[in-house]
Amino acid sequence: MLQLQYFLVLAAALFCIGIYGLITSRNAVRVLMSIELMLNAVNLNLMGFSNYTDPTEIKGQVFTIFVIAIAAAEAAVGLAIVLAIYRNRDTVDMEQFNLLKW
Amino acid sequence: MQIAEGVQLVTFAILSILMLGAALGVVLFANIVYSAFLLGGVFISMAGIYILLNADFVSAAQILVYVGAVNVLILFAIMLVNKREEFKPLKNGWLRQGSTAVVCGGLFALLSAVSIVTPWSISTVSPLSSSVVPIAKHFFTDFLLPFELASILLLMSMVGAIILARRDFLPDDVGATSTQDSLTLPERPRELAGK
Numbered sequence: 070m071l072q073l074q075y076f077l078v079l080a081a082a083l084f085c086i087g088i089y090g091l092i093t094s095r096n097a098v099r100v101l102m103s104i105e106l107m108l109n110a111v112n113l114n115l116m117g118f119s120n121y122t123d124p125t126e127i128k129g130q131v132f133t134i135f136v137i138a139i140a141a142a143e144a145a146v147g148l149a150i151v152l153a154i155y156r157n158r159d160t161v162d163m164e165q166f167n168l169l170k171w
Numbered sequence: 172m173q174i175a176e177g178v179q180l181v182t183f184a185i186l187s188i189l190m191l192g193a194a195l196g197v198v199l200f201a202n203i204v205y206s207a208f209l210l211g212g213v214f215i216s217m218a219g220i221y222i223l224l225n226a227d228f229v230s231a232a233q234i235l236v237y238v239g240a241v242n243v244l245i246l247f248a249i250m251l252v253n254k255r256e257e258f259k260p261l262k263n264g265w266l267r268q269g270s271t272a273v274v275c276g277g278l279f280a281l282l283s284a285v286s287i288v289t290p291w292s293i294s295t296v297s298p299l300s301s302s303v304v305p306i307a308k309h310f311f312t313d314f315l316l317p318f319e320l321a322s323i324l325l326l327m328s329m330v331g332a333i334i335l336a337r338r339d340f341l342p343d344d345v346g347a348t349s350t351q352d353s354l355t356l357p358e359r360p361r362e363l364a365g366k
Contacts, residue, residue: 070179076220079190081278084282086191093267116220116226119224130302133226135314138324146332148245152336
C-alpha cells in the first residue's frame with residue numbers, strides 16, 4: 070500500500086533539486102524552471118495531505134489549483150521580466166545582473 | 172476506483188524515478204532546450220502521480236496548464252532569448268556549487284526525517300470516486316472570493332506581461348506617431364535580422 074511518507078519524501082527531493090538549480094544556474098530562464106520545480110513539489114505535498122488526511126473535503130486539491138493558476142501567472146510575468154532584462158543588458162547571465170549589488 | 176496495490180507501487184516507483192531523473196536533467200544539462208523538454212517530462216509524471224492520489228481533475232489541469240501553457244511559454248522565451256553565450260567561470264565556482272549541494276542534501280535529510288518520523292493522522296475514509304463535483308462546490312461556496320481574485324490576478328499578470336515584454340517606445344518619437352491608429356501603441360521599430 071502506498072504511504073503518505075513516500076509522497077512527502079518525493080516532494081522533498083524535488084524541492085531540494087529545485088533549490089539547487091535556483092542557486093547554481095547561470096541562465097535566467099533555467100532559474101524560472103527551477104522555481105516551477107519547487108512549486109510542483111509544494112503541490113505534491115498539498116495533494117498528498119489532501120488524499121491521506123482529508124479524503125472527503127479535498128481542500129488540498131482546491132489549494133493546488135490556486136497554486137497552479139498563480140504559478141502560470143508567475144511564469145508569464147517572470148519570462149517577460151527576463152526578456153526585458155535581456156533587451157537591456159544583452160545577456161541572460163545571472164551573475165551580470167548586478168545593478169543593485171553593493 | 173481502486174487498482175491493485177502492487178500495480179500502484181510499481182507505477183509510483185516508475186513515475187518517481189522518471190520525475191527525479193528529469194528534474195536532475197533540468198538542473199544539470201548544459202543545453203537549455205533539453206532542460207525545457209525535460210521540464211515537460213517532470214510535469215507529465217507529476218500528473219501521473221496526481222492520478223495515483225485520486226485527483227483526476229487536478230491531473231488534467233496540471234497537463235493543460237503546465238505542459239500546455241507554462242512549458243510552451245518557457246520554450247518561446249528560450250527562442251526569444253536565443254543567445255549562445257559561454258558563461259565565464261566564476262572564481263570559487265566549485266565552492267559555491269559544493270556548498271549549495273551540501274545544504275540541499277541536508278535540507279532533504281531534514282525534510283525526509285520529519286515526514287517519516289511524524290505520526291500523521293491518516294484518515295481511514297475511502298476516497299471519493301470523482302473529485303470534480305466537490306472541487307466545484309468548494310469553488311462556488313467557501314472559496315468563491317479567492318476564485319474571483321485569481322481570475323483578476325490572471326488578467327493583471329497578462330496585461331503586465333504584455334507591457335513588460337513589448338518594445339518600449341522612443342520618447343522623442345511620440346509626436347510623430349499620432350497619425351497611426353489610436354488603438355496601436357507606439358513602439359520602437361523592430362530590427363528584422365538578429366545580430
